């Protein structure tokens with residue numbers, strides 16, 4: 001099967017973040033492949049290793065979106081497309097879905113795989129939007145994938161239980177990081193990745209005029225989340241600690 | 257005057273509390289801005305839940321009844337939502353941010369060409385459209401976000417709003433719906449391990465959450481005993497769901513569920529930001545961890561530094577005494 005995996009480069013949430021006048025100041029040296037997309041790449045690699053096929057990654061972003069693409073290629077993806085934006089605009093999930101839909105319009109594939117959400121914004125919208133625009137059957141929050149003839153078998157985590165869903169190809173799936181443990185690129189993988197084809201295309205080549213792409217939603221500012229005050233921390237004899245905290249919960253916190 | 261339409265989620269034969277929180281908020285906004293609060297129920301037995309909705313002030317309730325809604329399947333649900341929205345022509349469609357909602361929200365927005373704000377913790381109406389707060393960067397930061405357009409969709413984190421009773425006598429509208437087998441491009445083969453009688457984590461008053469520190473049988477037994485004494489729901493960190501020790505639906509955090517109980521007891525959990533993202537809005541947090549520097553203590557109201565195998569037995573005994 002031919003897999004396209006949509007990958008996004010995101011700021012590392014573990015890097016120090018500062019807010020200045022409502023703007024996020026991020027350490028731009030610490031951009032990473034979205035963790036959920038890493039799981040999507042991993043699963044596509046595993047499935048094509050077992051069943052044959054090809055894995056191509058697609059990323060929309062400014063010129064410096066190289067880290068995510070390099071990582072995916074080093075993990076083992078066969079090739080990459082970088083849809084380059086000018087980087088001065090803030091796009092939302094709907095903008096990315098529109099760009100990706102224009103890209104996929106004339107492509108052939110069995111599966112488009114996305115992450116279930118961006119690790120930095122937790123929006124979780126692009127996959128479903130793209131499926132609707134391309135009129136593909138889809139499933140989200142997959143925790144396991146398998147191939148059965150021309151069908152993709154998705155195990156999805158629902159609210160209470162897990163659902164087994166059969167999607168006829170071509171289809172779209174969004175992946176949870178509960179699906180697998182993404183491989184760490186080997187030295188050989190990293191060396192090989194440098195020779196793999198990366199096609200860079202402009203938005204205009206897929207019929208999109210960046211200046212008229214108007215996001216429907218907009219971030220007007222960022223704020224620190226009011227910090228929780230650390231309470232009391234007790235050390236000592238387990239028996240005494242247990243007793244003390246149980247009684248505080250009862251009498252002071254009224255929580256039991 | 258426009259309609260603010262709340263989708264009412266049903267689970268295990270009950271209206272989800274989170275949906276009533278959203279309805280309460282929409283009712284409040286409708287009052288402030290001269291709009292009408294409406295609700296929709298999409299379920300095999302949708303009409304059975306109208307009485308419950310009445311308590312929260314919906315002025316119209318749209319019902320879509322079909323056996324296909326027994327299990328969550330995205331294609332028929334999208335079709336039903338589309339039918340109701342076409343008929344009600346709402347300005348705002350609001351959902352509780354459940355996994356089922358997350359499954360359809362993007363596709364619905366694209367289908368309706370509506371602006372969408374997912375997983376918000378507050379939302380209001382302004383001259384500029386809908387303004388909302390969204391936790392971002394693993395919930396370390398809040399972003400103020402705005403959506404403009406003729407129709408706006410929002411999904412709301414559970415626990416964001418209180419229930420406000422406001423009895424009404426709604427007009428009931430049954431929406432025509434039929435679904436043919438061939439429309440079902442994707443097929444649901446099986447539902448695994450749906451937890452029937454377990455307490456819904458997103459509605460639980462008390463949660464006992466187990467982390468890597470509790471991974472052996474003895475640790476698990478202590479967790480169950482503690483939850484039992486408190487009548488608590490059991491949750492888990494990713495370390496345990498990943499290892500297959502706990503059911504994946506119990507995971508709390510960025511990948512898992514967002515919870516906001518009155519009491520959250522974290523046992524053998526380090527407090528990684530992705531875990532904290534799902535539980536930092538708990539009212540009272542207790543942490544039991546043998547590492548005095550574990551980050552979970554930075555947000556705990558009561559921290560017990562100690563070996564959980566030594567702390568839990570007397571803690572459970574003491575709680576039993578208090579409970580009696």
Ligand SMILES: Cc1cc2nc3c(=O)[nH]c(=O)nc-3n(C[C@H](O)[C@H](O)[C@H](O)COP(=O)(O)OP(=O)(O)OC[C@H]3O[C@@H](n4cnc5c(N)ncnc54)[C@H](O)[C@@H]3O)c2cc1C
Pocket residue numbers: 035036119177466467468469470492493494495496507508509510511512513523524525526527528529530531534544545546547550562563564565
């Ligand atoms: C994109 C992304 C999403 C994620 N989403 C989630 C999520 O939704 N939920 C989630 O939980 N994690 C999530 N994670 C993983 C998260 O980063 C942590 O790896 C995970 O929460 C760690 O689980 P833990 O605290 O149980 O284990 P650890 O970090 O290993 O901590 C175990 C703790 O137990 C203590 N301990 C051990 N033995 C004892 C004992 N005998 N007595 C007392 N204390 C003891 C240790 O001191 C330690 O602090 C996510 C990660 C990523 C990258």
Ligand SMILES: Nc1ncnc2c1ncn2[C@@H]1O[C@H](COP(=O)(O)O)[C@@H](O)[C@H]1O
Pocket residue numbers: 005006007008009034036037058059060061093096113114115116117118121122123124125126127
């Ligand atoms: N700029 C982008 N380039 C490629 N894929 C993207 C991009 N933005 C979003 N996606 C895909 O959509 C998923 C997340 O959607 P969302 O949470 O809506 O941002 C990611 O995991 C990717 O698979």
